[in-house]
Amino acid sequence: MSLYYTCRHCGVCLGMLPKQSVKIEQLGFELLNSQEYQxxxxxxxxxxxxxxxxxxxxxxxxxxxxxxHGMDYIIQ
Incomplete structure (x- = not known):
């Protein structure tokens, strides 16, 4: 499992962590509520x-x- 970070507005890939360096427990995803997570x-x-x-x-x-703020993609 690798982890990819992408901008939700312009689609630019901001970074990638290979599976060997990622421990899901260290990423803080448990701090997100269910809606934020989804x-x-x-x-x-x-x-x-x-x-x-x-x-x-x-x-x-x-x-x-x-x-x-109401637009999904602000940079075309």
Whole structure:
């Protein structure tokens, strides 16, 4: 199982942790409520975990343009 972090708005891969270096218990996923977990974390058929987060560029765009919060993809 590898762990992939991807921006939920622009789709950029922000990082990947290979299965040898990941201990799921150390990632803090238990701090998420069930809705947050369902929105942010998925598992593919190979057992890889995909976490969607917001990258710095999209966070900056959202801060500067609050009207973008309702959009799924803010950077085209």
């Amino acid at each position: 929105e942010m974390i998925t598992t593919d058929p190979l057992g890889n975990i995909h976490v969607t987060i917001v990258c710095d560029d999209c966070e900056s765009a959202l801060r500067s343009n609050p009207n973008l």
